[in-house]
Amino acid sequence: MSAAIVTRELGKRYRSRWALRDCDLELPAGAVIALVGPNGAGKTTLLQLLVGLQQPSAGSVSLFGRPEPGGSAQALAQVGYVAQDHPIYRRFRVSELLHLGRSLNPGWDQDLAERRIEELGIPLRQRTGRLSGGQQAQVALALALAKRPKLLILDEPVASLDPLARREFLQVLMATVVDEGLTVLLSSHNVAELERVCDHLVVVADGRVQLAGDVEALLGEHRVLTGPSGGLPDGPGMIHVDRADRHAHIVARIGDAEPMPGWAARPIGLEELVLAYLRQARDPRPVPSELELSK
Amino acid sequence: MFVFQLDSTSGVPPYLQLVHQVRQAITVGYLREGDRLPLIREAVEQLAINPNTVSKAYRQLEHEGLVDPRPGVGTFVARAPDVTVSxxxxxxxxxxxxxxxxxxxxxxxxxxxxxxxxxxxxxxxxxxxxx
Structure with missing residues (x-):
């Protein structure tokens, strides 16, 4: 599969603080990619670097094989971007927003935009400030899609939506993925919100990529091990340890390998997996010993 | 049309939940030979899930011989099992x-x-x- 997004040693520094550094990603075209991490982890910085709203302090970005999106209007014409909280002009009518979109974007599809708005039951004459949060999100999505992008980037698209509006938003988004074969990158601080829709995952914490890959492959490579807490094993595959008095749970990257004798392995869920990497990033463990994780 | 549901708390992978629902619906006669399963786009829109999840479920059902994909038309229930129960x-x-x-x-x-x-x-x- 060809790559939609490639970053090499990408970094962004604000004064002395690195908001993002050493970011190497290769994200496949056609995937629905969840970018997950706590608030302040560097998610928005990464998204803004991808769409050229910020210039990198280090490294490079390329979209669909074209380098430097910020410098290339052609690359940016293929990208739809919706910033956090769906910023749209609140005093504009929906029809005026569409007019604005048509004037600013060469590949604008007015029919598509109007049809989408109509299907949602939103009156074109309505001022956007009077729409519900869910409707505003849908209008912002319709505007981004009317550009006919190959890549759609959404920053926290569902965080502010109630459960029903969230579901409706993701329904429209997934149907569009089927119709257009679009690549979608969407961020959230809550992976559970995106679990059903994503097939690719990027976990960011503390300005660094902690984990990236195909969801199914990642779930296949990790196990939760349970065993006695004395003589805890250690090694490069150990991601996070939860220790009780007599037993411990370990999230480990051991694939199908048999766990150590006396330890039981079970499959891991997506939320558990993300949490393990976020905790590892927050409390880095001391240098691993040579003890082996699997026998 | 057949309607899927997903239980996000069950711990069963979503694609397997879809497989189980079709298998069970065929067993009890809610789905009969020749019935069309939802198109991938329809299932995706019902459930707000990734399209690959639906394709994977349909491939598995095809592999089990329960459904027949007809390209460009849809996926159809291949045959009723020998015994169905109410x-x-x-x-x-x-x-x-x-x-x-x-x-x-x-x-x-x-x-x-x-x-x-x-x-x-x-x-x-x-x-x-x-x-």
């Missing part, structure tokens, strides 16, 4: 099995022991039937 009977069998499984677990049997016991009893019952 939904009420199915629910009753299911409840009985759940009761039995809870008893077995309470007695300390693990998955392997339960599987082994089931295999032994099935063989014995088959032999009785043949005798």
């Amino acid at each position: 939904p009420a009977q199915y629910a009753k069998l299911r409840r009985g099995l759940e009761r039995w499984l809870r008893e077995a677990e309470a007695a300390g049997l693990d998955d392997h022991a339960i599987g082994a016991l089931l295999a032994i009893v099935r063989r014995d019952v088959a032999e009785e039937g043949a005798a």
Whole structure:
């Protein structure tokens, strides 16, 4: 599969603080990619670097094989971007927003935009400030899609939506993925919100990529091990340890390998997996010993 | 049209939940030979899930011989199983099995022991039937 997004040693520094550094990603075209991490982890910085709203302090970005999106209007014409909280002009009518979109974007599809708005039951004459949060999100999505992008980037698209509006938003988004074969990158601080829709995952914490890959492959490579807490094993595959008095749970990257004798392995869920990497990033463990994780 | 549901708390992977629902619907006659399953786009829109999840479920069902994909048209139920049971009977069998499984677990049997016991009893019952 060809790559939609490639970053090499990408970094962004604000004064002395690195908001993002050493970011190497290769994200496949056609995937629905969840970018997950706590608030302040560097998610928005990464998204803004991808769409050229910020210039990198280090490294490079390329979209669909074209380098430097910020410098290339052609690359940016293929990208739809919706910033956090769906910023749209609140005093504009929906029809005026569409007019604005048509004037600013060469590949604008007015029919598509109007049809989408109509299907949602939103009156074109309505001022956007009077729409519900869910409707505003849908209008912002319709505007981004009317550009006919190959890549759609959404920053926290569902965080502010109630459960029903969230579901409706993701329904429209997934149907569009089927119709257009679009690549979608969407961020959230809550992976559970995106679990059903994503097939690719990027976990960011503390300005660094902690984990990236195909969801199914990642779930296949990790196990939760349970065993006695004395003589805890250690090694490069150990991601996070939860220790009780007599037993411990370990999230480990051991694939199908048999766990150590006396330890039981079970499959891991997506939320558990993300949490393990976020905790590892927050409390880095001391240098691993040579003890082996699997026998 | 057939309608899927997903239980995000069950721990069962979504694609497998779809497979189970089709299998069960065929067993109880909610889906019959020649019925069309939802198009991938329809299922995706019903559930707000990734399209690959639906394609994967349909591939598995095809592999099991339960459905036939007809390119450009849709995916159709291939054949009714030899024996179907009524939904009420199915629910009753299911409840009985759940009761039995809870008893077995309470007695300390693990998955392997339960599987082994089931295999032994099935063989014995088959032999009785043949005798």
